Amino acid sequence: MDIYLEKIEPDRNCFRFYAIRIEPDFFAEASLVVQWGRIGRAGRIWVRGSGTLRDVEDMGRKILKLRLRHGYQPRRAGQEIEAEVLEDPGRPAPAAPPSRKRSPVRSGKPHR
Template identity: 35%
Template sequence: MQKPSPILHLQRRDPSRNMARFYCLSLESSLFGDAVLVREWGRIGTLGRRRLDLYATAAQAQDALRRLAASKVRRGYSSVG
């Protein structure tokens, strides 16, 4: 079994708009060998929401992770730690 990739933590804070959000992305493998992109998001301090996107190959999942991360950075999120 392939070990999971490191998790990418992003945050967006804007006190003037009372905004404190997080977005986490990670790559894992399913029980059936598919590549899974795990997306978690919500307000900082809450459990938030979770979505699993299945891909046929790890390369496709990695590409989707890069596109999502770039999109979030364009929207004002920044990397944490």
């Protein structure tokens, strides 16, 4: 996974980039490195986590979904975000959370 995103909104003076990379790690199988900042600047770099390749890909997928919801778009030539990057076909879809049962309302004293 090597993804470069940009968010450009000239009316708001917003010229941002966000890069997500998976790199080899000395202690674990892989690490997730993210870099963000203003376009044309070096930006900040943060190693978000390390572990197995599958765990790191899951972390990267979550960050990617969040950035896409916030208006970032892929900008490198020929780069498109495929559906398989956003969804992991090897894992089943998460089950719906169980519904919470509310306790019955008791008559009598009002709650404070």
